[in-house]
Amino acid sequence: MFVPLYAMRLLWLGVLASQLAAVVGFWAWNHVHHPLGNQLTGDSTAQFLAWGRLAGLLAAFGCLLQIVLVGRTRWVERAFGLDRLSRLHHVVGFGLVLAIVAHPVLVTAGHALQEENSFGGQFAAFLKNWEDVAGATVAVGIMLAALVFSVLVLRRKMRYEWWHATHLTFYIAIALAFGHQLAVGWDFDTNLPPDPDRGFDAHRWFRYYWLGLYVFVFANLLWYRVARPLAGYWRHRFRVARLVPEAGAVTSVHIEGRRMERFLARGGQFVIVRFLARGFRWEAHPFSLSAPPDGRRLRLTIKALGDYTRKIPELAPGTGVIIDGPHGIFTAGRCKGAKALLVAGGIGITPIRSMAEDLARRGTDLVLLYANRDRKSIVFETELAELAAATGRLKVIHVLSADPDWAGERGQIDRERLARLVPDVREREVFLCGPPPMMKAVRAALRNLGVPRGRIYYERFAL
């Protein structure tokens, strides 16, 4: 079924907004109809407790949202693309710190006031007397540590694998915090005396709703992150068929399996693969499909950039592969017009290569600007030339930054070069993939040349 992108986005934003409204709504109802009177207009004790509880609810809600954002939940991913969701996950993550810290601070302050205690004394009393506050404190510690590690990994002061391991402890934190919510969350407390004025038992319904929210989010997570990839492996029995060395430190991995015609993917999408071999098994990495799926095999083309990717040439044919995907909305399907400009930098050619084929076969008029250091690091040089010759719709222009022998374009893809090489750039939709600094520069140059933001599509090689 074809559902337009904007409709999917609206649907998902609607779902998110309504859930957020439900949480805030329950909270407000509970506090307005509090047995001691409207707490939202109450004294400072009431205010501290009410807002502290809201912070706690939002922190928990935020954690669930985070899981949805990175849970590879298909109906969300199809609307935004995994890379965008990952970026949103980063932003929400740092915003969450606020709620995670505000909750214990405000609630402790409120109770300290009410029970005429010092702040420290009150917190100690919580630890001693409230079930699950100790667990929740550990949870806050884990969450804050995971956030610090995220900053470190972004600054490349920490290895990705280490960061990933610390990030997984978040699930422990979420479990601890969940116990705490059900045990002491006043908003879910079903021990309140019945009050005829209140009409309906909002606390009980909130509790059911809250449980439902967790079940929904974790069911999605298990389904999309675990069950689907395993089921796909079961159905297709993906295997490494062969390895083909490409230019530079790049290797193509061909993957075959059963009933491959039923593995529905489009050029430009990517998969998250786990090779079932020693030294590979424990890590899953994302790679783009470097050729449109032909119903028989998938091709990934991988550049040796780090520990993991350097080992790729050692993979033995016959190795099993668990595939999570396909993911991504960087596909030929985004292109509405008759003309497109493709811009690739380095290994960023992979999704562009498969999309070029899809688009050229559709008859789209294509220009490809392909940036590399030097001639010997151009991946798919022959293949692209052949595709151009076969379809007659593709013009390939190589731009090399550091090759003195190159007679063609030398330097970077900048505004001047774009204007000169693609004079009709404003009539084209643009597909862009490459190293982050290059993407940034090219986007700026394109905007400067009058290409609207909505017609520039790009994929980041970072989740």
Add this chain to the structure above:
Amino acid sequence: MKRLMLSLSAIGLLLVPALAAETSTADNLKAAHQASLDAKARYEAFAAKAGEEGYKSAAALFRAAAKSEDIHIAKYASVLKELGVEAKAEAAKPEVKTTRENAEAAIKDKTANRETLLPGHVKAAEADKQKKAVMFFKGAIAADGECLKLFEQAKGNLDGWKAGDKEFLVCTVCSYVMAAPAPGKCPICSASNEKYESFK
């Protein structure tokens, strides 16, 4: 001059209801304070009587109810003090009958409190914007409601209340009364169970 007089009296007229309203909450607080003083003395006497008659659990409940009233007394007194009103500290001498009749009296008491007196006080205090008074009156409504339920249970099966196997807990922060096993934290004010006082 005449104009000035007129506007002054207009201001005066505006002020009158405001002052009147303030005194109404102060009056209500004084009345509630006195009622709680009386009730506390009464429940203590009822507890003694229930003890004599061998209704151990009923005695425990009366003592818990007295404690709850004690907390109301302190709360009302604190607001009265803030309003600069002196509260009397003498309770009326309680009238003690049999435990069954005492339970009935307590039920009548609590019903009246909960259904008419306190809600009226709440309305007046809300109109006066006396947040603390609102909170305390509402806290009393919640506590009295639970207490009432327990008194009704006692009255319904007084013989079952001889054994002394029941425990009652009073939240010393908000005065809420609960039968054991009670939740780990007070459903009304969220104070933890270390703030409960136990009556058996």
